[in-house]
Amino acid sequence: SVRLAQIQAENTDAMFVLLSDVWLDNSxxxxxxxxxxxxYADFPPTAFIICGNFLSSPKVMSHAKTLKDCFHDLGSLLSNYPKLISTSHLVFVPGPNDPGHSTILPRPTIPNSITESxxxxxxxxxxxxxxxxxxxxTLEIVIFREDIV
Structure with missing residues (x-):
């Protein structure tokens, strides 16, 4: 739309921060x-796009519980930056070792039971x-997190 193109042209400071393999279990x-x-607290980007894998080790029986605890801790960390929470979009893309079927595309979102807190x-x-x-x-950005090699 013309309005979106105008907003895009006026917002020359738009910035996207893209992170991958953000191992939340690693201190x-x-x-x-x-x-x-x-x-980034004083100058929040338009979006943080944070891709998994979100744990440093492959799936084990305690994977979901550990991931739930780690997302809880990340929420506590982000609570220290209310301007980021209110201004930036936080987008989470699962990696190959995150919960869900790793051989089927598209991979499903991380379950609400893990991200609720x-x-x-x-x-x-x-x-x-x-x-x-x-x-x-007016831009469409495709994010695809996969281990090629």
Missing amino acids: RVMEKLNTLFKG FRKKVPGAVFTSNPCRIQYC
Whole structure:
């Protein structure tokens, strides 16, 4: 639409931050995420597109419980940055080792039972399938997280 094209042309500061293999069970990764969020706190990007795998180890029996706890911790971390929560879109794309069928495309979203606590703290977060399409004004961005090699 003409209006979306105009908004896109006027918003020259639009920025998307794309992260992959964000291992939420790794304390060093969480520290770096805190640093990243702190750096963007005053000038929030249009969107953070955060792709899995969200745990450092392949699927095991306790995978869902661990992932649920990790998303809870990420929600607590993001709660320190209310401007990011209210201004930036947070989009989560599952990786090959995240819950769901790893051999079927599109991969389903991460189950609500795992993200429920996170969604309470970050109500605008979007959990998508993999691949997914993101529309920004007149642009369509396709995100596909896959291990090629």
